[in-house]
Amino acid sequence: MNSSSSPTAVRAATRREFLCSLGAVGVASAALTALPGCEVAQLREGTSGEFQFDLANPTFANLALVGGMQSAEALGHKILIIRVSNAEYVALDRLCTHVFCDMGPDMAGHWDKAAETLTCVCHDSVFAKDGHVLAGPATEALTSYPVVVTNGIGLVTL
Ligand code: FES
DSSP: OOGGGSTTOOOOOOHHHHHHHHHHHHHHHHOOOOOTTOOHHHHHOOOOOEEEEETTSGGGGGGGSTTOEEEEEETTEEEEEEEOSSSOEEEEESBOTTTOOBOOTTTTEEEETTTTEEEETTTTEEEETTSOEEESSOOSOOOEEOEEEETTEEEEEO
16 A cells, blocks of 8 residues: 555644644534535545545454444545445445535445435435435535455445
């Protein structure tokens, strides 16, 4: 694994991004207000590249079962990897497009395995597995990234 695909390979955030991120954490807790001065694009900034993960790594144990999901950060992207079926995985931006709640598995994200939908429990926006909005208040789709898993090694193209 090279450094650009390491789970810890995250570029340094600008001060503004950092403050927006702090706000996103606050919103995840309070779940009430928009973040002043933060744009969706700012929270989505990241560079192109690949993120590799190993299903045998305990860090990704959540993906052992269908319906499992795992947060990851790479190249400036905060993503959520979801195991949709035995062979299908999806990767989506993890910050809700409404007011940026973090939809990590132990935060505001809830994956409905039967419906194959991701709900942001902050205000109940619902997203399809390809990221498009099924129910608001969010109006903008989550960015979706291609995922290929071969012999237990996953590759997300960011
Ligand atoms: S932050 Fe409001 S629905 Fe997700």
